[in-house]
Amino acid sequence: ALSVSTRSTPRPLPKKSHLLRVVSTYAPTWCHVCSxxxxxxxxxxxxxxxxxxxxxxxxxxxxxxxxxxxxxxxxAIAGGKRSRLTMSNVVSIIAPIKEE
Structure with a gap:
């Protein structure tokens, strides 16, 4: 005999997409995803x-x-308002290391 499951497969919750626009920043701005x-x-x-x-x-x-x-x-936005300026960040800006 076959049994039929009444469980439905869970669907992912819909996520709202961003309306992204290109920006030019003059002050240091940090990526909220990768920092x-x-x-x-x-x-x-x-x-x-x-x-x-x-x-x-x-x-x-x-x-x-x-x-x-x-x-x-x-x-992420609230956390991004705090300064993330560290010596490591300064060095990576002044002398970035290229990965090959």
């Missing part, structure tokens, strides 16, 4: 709806990691 520096020669993006910033490398991951308007996105 890298955005500015100067690096292209950055900012969501027009929630304010999350990301670098070009994280543009395709930001919706999965920090859905627009989510608690995670708000926490």
């Amino acid at each position: 890298s520096l955005i500015g100067g020669w690096r292209k950055g993006f900012r969501c027009e709806q929630c304010g999350v910033c990301c670098c070009a490398d994280c543009q395709l991951r930001v919706d999965l990691r920090l859905p627009c308007g989510s608690r995670e996105a708000r926490a």
Whole structure:
């Protein structure tokens, strides 16, 4: 005899996408996804709806990691307001190491 399961497969919750626009920043801005520096020669993006910033490398991951308007996105924005200037960050800006 065959048994029929009444369990439905769980569906992922819908996540709201960001409305990203290219930004040029003159002050140091940090990617809310990977914490890298955005500015100067690096292209950055900012969501027009929630304010999350990301670098070009994280543009395709930001919706999965920090859905627009989510608690995670708000926490990343609040945490990003604190200064992340460290000696390591300064050295990586002045003398970046190229990976081969």
